[in-house]
Amino acid sequence: MEFIGDLKTRTNDCLEFQLDEFPYPHAIAAINKRYLQKSDYCSKWYSRETCFKTYEGHVNTVGDQNSWDIPQNIESEITKPPDVEILQGRRQKKRYIPTTESVSLKSTKCSRCKQIGHNRTTCLSSLAPHP
Numbered sequence: 663m664e665f666i667g668d669l670k671t672r673t674n675d676c677l678e679f680q681l682d683e684f685p686y687p688h689a690i691a692a693i694n695k696r697y698l699q700k701s702d703y704c705s706k707w708y709s710r711e712t713c714f715k716t717y718e719g720h721v722n723t724v725g726d727q728n729s730w731d732i733p734q735n736i737e738s739e740i741t742k743p744p745d746v747e748i749l750q751g752r753r754q755k756k757r758y759i760p761t762t763e764s765v766s767l768k769s770t771k772c773s774r775c776k777q778i779g780h781n782r783t784t785c786l787s788s789l790a791p792h793p
Contacts, residue, residue, distance in 0.1 A: 667679060667689055667692065669689070669692060669693065669696070669698070669703065672703065674686075674688070674689060676688070682705075683704065683705030683707070683708075684704055684705065685700060685703045685704065689703065772785050774787060775787045
């Protein structure tokens with residue numbers, strides 16, 4: 663896949679550069695090839711300074727609950743927590759398999775007689791004598 667881009671105008675065929683104002687891998691590869699600073703091609707919204715300015719404002723506290731001015735129509739509504747059904751017993755550890763998904767059952771094969779349907783412990787064939 664090939665994208666044509668112009669670093670001077672900060673445009674690219676994929677339109678990601680223009681929409682997000684953030685260089686994507688193909689733009690970063692071009693920036694690295696020219697030994698330029700990647701931060702120069704990012705929007706100011708991605709800078710540290712802008713991030714810190716986001717949190718520099720003052721946040722007012724809500725105060726005591728008794729001093730809140732609540733409208734009558736909201737105060738009259740009674741909101742109850744959702745009903746939670748507590749199930750008894752141990753939780754299911756295996757994944758629930760929906761009916762649309764096929765289940766492949768593996769049949770047992772005896773390692774002694776190589777027949778299908780039983781295992782070595784329940785095999786009825788005679789044991790070979792020890793030398």
